[in-house]
Amino acid sequence: MSKQEWPLYEVFVRSKAGLSHRHAGSVHAPDDQMALDHARDAYTRRSEGVSLWVVRSDSIVASDPAETSAFFEPAKDKIYRHPTFYEIPDGVKNL
Amino acid sequence: MSANQALIAYTLRLADNALILAQRMVELVAAEPELEEELANANFALDFIGQARMFYTYAGELEGQGRSEDDFAFMRDEREFGNLLLLEQPNGHFGDALVRQFLFEAFYLHLLEALMRCSDQRLCEIAARAIKEVKYHFRHSSHWLVRLGDGTELSHNRAQTSLDDAWRYTGEMFTADEIDTAMQENFDGPDLASIHELWRRDIATVVVEATLQLPDDQWMASGGKQGRHSEHLGFLLAEMQYLQRSFPGATW
Numbered sequence: 001m002s003k004q005e006w007p008l009y010e011v012f013v014r015s016k017a018g019l020s021h022r023h024a025g026s027v028h029a030p031d032d033q034m035a036l037d038h039a040r041d042a043y044t045r046r047s048e049g050v051s052l053w054v055v056r057s058d059s060i061v062a063s064d065p066a067e068t069s070a071f072f073e074p075a076k077d078k079i080y081r082h083p084t085f086y087e088i089p090d091g092v093k094n095l
Numbered sequence: 096m097s098a099n100q101a102l103i104a105y106t107l108r109l110a111d112n113a114l115i116l117a118q119r120m121v122e123l124v125a126a127e128p129e130l131e132e133e134l135a136n137a138n139f140a141l142d143f144i145g146q147a148r149m150f151y152t153y154a155g156e157l158e159g160q161g162r163s164e165d166d167f168a169f170m171r172d173e174r175e176f177g178n179l180l181l182l183e184q185p186n187g188h189f190g191d192a193l194v195r196q197f198l199f200e201a202f203y204l205h206l207l208e209a210l211m212r213c214s215d216q217r218l219c220e221i222a223a224r225a226i227k228e229v230k231y232h233f234r235h236s237s238h239w240l241v242r243l244g245d246g247t248e249l250s251h252n253r254a255q256t257s258l259d260d261a262w263r264y265t266g267e268m269f270t271a272d273e274i275d276t277a278m279q280e281n282f283d284g285p286d287l288a289s290i291h292e293l294w295r296r297d298i299a300t301v302v303v304e305a306t307l308q309l310p311d312d313q314w315m316a317s318g319g320k321q322g323r324h325s326e327h328l329g330f331l332l333a334e335m336q337y338l339q340r341s342f343p344g345a346t347w
Contacts, residue, residue: 028130041134
């Protein structure tokens, strides 16, 4: 019998209602449904979440590390794009 | 037998089922084929141990003789255990262990549902807590059975053999004895005949999806609930109880 690796899935956990899903890690699974089971068992054992997303890692389109300078560096000197001239009101959380 | 005695015996059976199955699952810790399944199995075993603890503690309170959960788990002999024969069977291969989980959890789910409606407040509460865990367990074991049955020719044949082999231990779940009857009469306990129908319906749905065949009804083994066990339980208990027997009261 050939030993074939299960495909890799990325796991995203929403820790509570209202927050966005955040990347938590990855699991191997034979298919989508089992990936969700595995994500539940590996990443929500300590009540970390109320909602889970899983997605095949090879479905994610990622930026190329070789293009980092062209992709990200031009934003570095555009200080005027930062909303640093506003006061954040007290009591605003999750900003 | 008084109603209270029946309730104690019944509660101990529930506890023994959870503990003995958990002990079998613990044997698989660090031996699962994949890391993800390893975590799932260990989580599930801990769920069952948690349930066993709640049932044992309650049985001890009902009995009123100061026996603790550990006394029930580690200081009783084979004949005093009332777990189902199915649960003490050796793990075998992945498919064998999985089919055991699947057949029991389909039954246990409906048993807990019925217990949530019984007239004993404490059992209702424990059942309400346990059922959430078991619902997920059953979902997981159903998923796996479909994947093994509807997988390769090898996995299909193995899953079918596992199902055929385990089938003879399922009859006992639905055969009511005097304790089941007393529980039903005095505490509005589960009706095993109607659970049998629900169980059959539920497992048939999954088994068909898994492209497997439900085994024909055949001779059924019995005796576990009454303490007459297969040769396997003694070895299981020997390993599980060794420490407490050699060093009574040991803690860490």
